[in-house]
Amino acid sequence: MDPVRRTPARRPTMKDIAQRAGVSESAVSFALNDRPGVSPATRDRVRRVAEQLGWRPSTAARALSGEGAATVGLVLARPAHTLGVESFFLQLVSGIQEVLARRHLGLLFQVVEDLGEECAIYRRWWAERRVDGLLVVDPRLDDPRPALLDELGLPAVVIGALAPGTPAHSGISTVWADDAGAMASIVDHLYGLGHRRILHIAGLPHLAHTQRRVRSLRAEATRRGLPDVHSISTDYSDTEGAEATRRALAQPRPPTAIVYDNDVLAMAGLAVANELGLAVPGDLSLVAWDDSVLCRSAHPALTALVRDTSSFGRHAAEQLLSLLDGNPAREIQDDLPRLMARASTAPPGS
Structure with missing residues (x-):
């Protein structure tokens, strides 16, 4: 295209x-x-x-001299209360900052409540010459941001694959990992252990990567003839993760395995299982999407998808610097996350 x-x-x-x-x-x-x-x-x-x-007035002396702002921007449109203990974004920003520091570039970071605020910030930063380019996270279904950034002429790197049907844009690169393949590896692991009732406690439903994971889960379940495989959405918080787990385990035919979309959700699920007197993995197997010190320190340690998130951030920042240097936009597929089986998964009823 x-x-x-x-x-x-x-x-x-x-x-x-x-x-x-x-x-x-x-x-x-x-x-x-x-x-x-x-x-x-x-x-x-x-x-x-x-x-x-x-x-808007320019707030950077470099911009006044025509040399650029020496800063790139990153806006995160998620409820702030969900970010306090999630390690993914901290590791991602760490990798980004490592690359930017080599070029003496600053990172302007802001958390907002919704996508409308995020787009308004992009317009303000552009008008004020605050940033030379942007790192964009959490691609959405029907995402308005690529067209806006194209209109403003701001170079950008989208971290994560755009939703299907999103037009290509000349100033926007993407760096993404295969969420569908990662979910397939989880289902393969659980199916091989003998699980037939699998629940996916997912993140925000409007995010493109959430939908890819949900579709992959459905496809894998259909391929294996598994009717008791489902996804439900949360806001990524421990509160909603715990509540979703509690509701699922109260059903007449509860899942024998639960896949969580981040480590915070998984830890909340483990706490609920302990509260209800369920043995993990004897009564219930648990899998976390992103590995972290929380997963490794839990008892039992959680089976999790392992990837180098800092490296993911470095790759995204390198692509943005490439755009700022005048190179064409690219689409980069990062390494497939690898499932690390630990003590939280076993055959059902073991």
């Missing part, structure tokens, strides 16, 4: 404001910098025009 190419939008300048307001550029400078030399009426008119045009 040919990349979508658009002419990047042009940032409004003081000259644009001066022409619209019918004043000199020096008057615009005085008004916007709150300096004496213009009347209150002129100051108000200039500020109204600046707001209408979407003008």
Whole structure:
């Protein structure tokens, strides 16, 4: 598919404001910098025009000199309470920062509640010349961000595969791992142990990687003729993970194995199993999607998908630097996560 190419939008300048307001550029400078030399009426008119045009002051001296902001941006649109103990993003940012430091680039990071706020931040950062490029996480179904970034002309790397049908964009690279293949490896492991009732406690349903995992689980279940295999969504928090586990285990035919979409969910599930007096793995097998010190320190240690998340972050940052250096966008498939079988999985009823 040919990349979508658009002419990047042009940032409004003081000259644009001066022409619209019918004043000199020096008057615009005085008004916007709150300096004496213009009347209150002129100051108000200039500020109204600046707001209408979407003008924002540059906050970086490098941008004023035309050298760029020496900063890249990363916005995470997830409920803040779900991030406190999840290790994935900490490791990802660690890898990103390692690469950026080599070029003396800063990382501007912000957490917001939803995608609308994230898009608004992109527009503000662009208008203020805050960042030279962006790292974009959690691709969505019907994701508006690639088209927005293309409109703004901001180089970006999407960490994770875009949803099927998303057009290619000339200034956007992707670095992704095979979620479908990883889920297939989990189902293969559990099926080989003899599990036929498998529950997937997933993350946010609108994320593209969640849907790929859900579809892969369904496909693997259909291929093996397993009717008692399901997915349910959560917000990735321990609270929802525990509640989902508790509901599932209260069913007349509860799952014999549960796959969790992160380590926090899995630890919450292990706590519920202990609370209910269920032996892991004797009564219930548990698998965590991403390995961490939590998985390795649990008793029993949790079977988990292992990958070098810091390396994943490094690869994404390297691709963004490549874009900033003028190289074409690329699609990079990272290493397939490897399932590490530990003491939390065994044949059912063992």
